[in-house]
Amino acid sequence: MAVVTTPATLERALPAMDNAEVMRIRNDFPVLGQLVNGRPLVYLDSGATSQNPLSVIEAEQEFYEQRNAAVHRGAHFLAVEATEVFEDARQTVADFIGADYSETVWTSNATEGLNLVSYALSNAALWAAHGRGDARLQELAVGPGDQIVVTEMEHHANLIPWQELAFRTGATLRFIPIDDAGRLRMDLAAEILDSRTKVLAFTHASNVLGTINPVQELVALGRKAGALVVLDACQSAPHLPLDVKALDVDFAVFSGHKMLAPTGIGVLYGKQELLDALPPFLTGGSMITTVTMEQAEYLPAPQRFEAGTQRISQAVALAAAANYLTETGLDRVHRWESELGQRMVAGLENIPGVRVLGPAAGQERIGLAAFDVEGVHAHDVGQFLDSQGIAVRVGHHCAQPLHRRLGLTATTRASAYLYNTTDDVDAFLESVAGVRSYFRV
Amino acid sequence: MSLDQLYQQIILDHSKVRHGSGLAGVAAPEGAATGQSHQLNPVCGDEVTLRVAVEDGKVAQVSWDGEGCSISMASASVLSELAEGLSVAELHAVIDSFREVLRSRGKIHADPEVLGDAAAFEGVARYAARVKCAMISWVAAEDALNQAA
Numbered sequence: 001m002a003v004v005t006t007p008a009t010l011e012r013a014l015p016a017m018d019n020a021e022v023m024r025i026r027n028d029f030p031v032l033g034q035l036v037n038g039r040p041l042v043y044l045d046s047g048a049t050s051q052n053p054l055s056v057i058e059a060e061q062e063f064y065e066q067r068n069a070a071v072h073r074g075a076h077f078l079a080v081e082a083t084e085v086f087e088d089a090r091q092t093v094a095d096f097i098g099a100d101y102s103e104t105v106w107t108s109n110a111t112e113g114l115n116l117v118s119y120a121l122s123n124a125a126l127w128a129a130h131g132r133g134d135a136r137l138q139e140l141a142v143g144p145g146d147q148i149v150v151t152e153m154e155h156h157a158n159l160i161p162w163q164e165l166a167f168r169t170g171a172t173l174r175f176i177p178i179d180d181a182g183r184l185r186m187d188l189a190a191e192i193l194d195s196r197t198k199v200l201a202f203t204h205a206s207n208v209l210g211t212i213n214p215v216q217e218l219v220a221l222g223r224k225a226g227a228l229v230v231l232d233a234c235q236s237a238p239h240l241p242l243d244v245k246a247l248d249v250d251f252a253v254f255s256g257h258k259m260l261a262p263t264g265i266g267v268l269y270g271k272q273e274l275l276d277a278l279p280p281f282l283t284g285g286s287m288i289t290t291v292t293m294e295q296a297e298y299l300p301a302p303q304r305f306e307a308g309t310q311r312i313s314q315a316v317a318l319a320a321a322a323n324y325l326t327e328t329g330l331d332r333v334h335r336w337e338s339e340l341g342q343r344m345v346a347g348l349e350n351i352p353g354v355r356v357l358g359p360a361a362g363q364e365r366i367g368l369a370a371f372d373v374e375g376v377h378a379h380d381v382g383q384f385l386d387s388q389g390i391a392v393r394v395g396h397h398c399a400q401p402l403h404r405r406l407g408l409t410a411t412t413r414a415s416a417y418l419y420n421t422t423d424d425v426d427a428f429l430e431s432v433a434g435v436r437s438y439f440r441v
Numbered sequence: 442m443s444l445d446q447l448y449q450q451i452i453l454d455h456s457k458v459r460h461g462s463g464l465a466g467v468a469a470p471e472g473a474a475t476g477q478s479h480q481l482n483p484v485c486g487d488e489v490t491l492r493v494a495v496e497d498g499k500v501a502q503v504s505w506d507g508e509g510c511s512i513s514m515a516s517a518s519v520l521s522e523l524a525e526g527l528s529v530a531e532l533h534a535v536i537d538s539f540r541e542v543l544r545s546r547g548k549i550h551a552d553p554e555v556l557g558d559a560a561a562f563e564g565v566a567r568y569a570a571r572v573k574c575a576m577i578s579w580v581a582a583e584d585a586l587n588q589a590a
Contacts, residue, residue, distance in 0.1 A: 377511060383444070
């Protein structure tokens with residue numbers, strides 16, 4: 001077998017990230033240089049949305065200044081230029097996740113990607129019932145007696161579309177529970193995933209617990225059951241090397257705004273044969289071959305799922321973001337953020353009255369930590385931290401069932417990215433240590 | 442604006458004492474007209490269930506259960522203390538005044554003559570994300586009053 005030099009092997013040659021490198025990286029992010037409430041901004045809310053480097057902001061600006069036009073139509077110069085950069089962006093983002101070009105579908109965000117898959121699957125049942133489309137739709141169709149399986153740690157975006165799919169089709173929704181340390185009960189997963197299971201949807205990394213789920217084991221269980229496997233990569237694609245083919249998932253989704261890109265752009269990855277077989281979700285212009293007054297024929301993926309004028313400048317900006325991350329090296333980013341995550345948890349565990357959700361210090365987690373401060377509501381914790389220039393997320397983080405399982409309604413979450421230093425984490429920890437005395441508990 | 446102007450001592454105190462809290466354990470006065478309202482802020486999970494008992498056109502009792510941040514809990518506590526003994530029309534006027542101040546983004550000052558301890562929430566108006574926290578029990582009270590009428 002030929003030895004291929006991949007970017008991954010080049011990355012290993014680079015030294016690990018450190019604060020000095022992060023300080024250089026921060027120069028690329030204009031928003032991080034400001035004072036908030038008289039203090040330097042400490043931005044620890046990248047799990048909700050990340051900040052944009054200049055290269056991303058400029059890519060979007062350059063598109064509007066030099067190439068703006070509708071893509072895939074028109075014979076004029078700008079239309080050709082716009083189409084070229086739009087489709088180049090698709091190739092860049094496909095490479096970023098190890099997918100093929102035509103398996104990479106633009107969406108508004110991960111939520112839309114998950115809704116797309118869930119609606120395509122219920123449309124499959126309709127099409128199959130009318131003998132329309134690919135013969136494979138008979139087996140893809142979700143219907144009464146079938147099972148859809150999610151986990152107890154899902155973001156609402158990877159829960160509610162499946163609740164509604166179950167409602168539309170008469171299928172049953174089940175979930176894999178977590179243990180008290182925030183790990184999936186894999187022993188129960190093996191029981192829950194049986195031959196009735198048509199869909200297994202789970203998050204790669206939890207946006208609340210920080211847990212990284214055992215994708216390989218889950219995919220193996222899904223395969224054994226004959227289920228389609230859907231991966232929510234919102235908290236993994238921006239932070240660690242992702243190879244959807246190596247993971248062998250059927251679908252994967254993520255959002256651009258959590259990986260240094262603007263809002264309004266996301267990606268759905270799907271295996272080619274599945275995307276080409278499934279009925280579309282949204283219909284209209286740009287996704288058809290022949291249209292009569294009675295009916296229409298549809299293009300194969302990716303255009304099949306891209307009805308209407310697309311988010312062109314955002315796609316171009318997302319490609320610039322992917323390039324920024326690839327150049328920094330996602331292996332290195334992942335290691336740096338893991339270090340920051342460990343520093344957070346170790347520090348939080350030392351503060352009296354603070355309970356960290358998910359894995360304890362020393363156990364694997366991504367660079368975020370959600371926690372409860374005894375006697376002080378998360379909103380008050382967030383307000384106190386904000387008064388010192390520290391931005392964190394408060395609330396249920398779009399995971400109400402998970403919070404209920406842990407006996408909480410709201411928590412505070414700090415989430416790091418490649419532009420955070422250990423000083424950021426220390427400032428955050430120092431601030432959290434002052435919360436209970438400020439509120440006199 | 443400093444954090445202490447948001448979290449005034451009166452607010453921190455009321456968030457712990459919680460006047461009027463404990464809905465289930467307190468019966469409404471016999472013969473009083475009652476109204477009850479449940480309000481939820483889905484963004485942060487703040488939740489208040491508040492009951493108003495009206496006798497002879499006056500607010501005889503305000504009881505509530507709730508969960509939420511110090512602003513929302515203190516606000517319910519202050520409201521309960523303030524409301525009892527007012528006529529229904531007077532409480533409506535107080536609620537209107539409170540809402541006007543809270544929604545003014547800091548432009549309208551609270552009149553302590555009208556709002557009493559609730560004037561302490563004036564600072565919340567400068568924090569757009571927290572206005573709903575302060576308002577939640579007042580919205581519940583308004584709804585409950587309308588039901589009791």
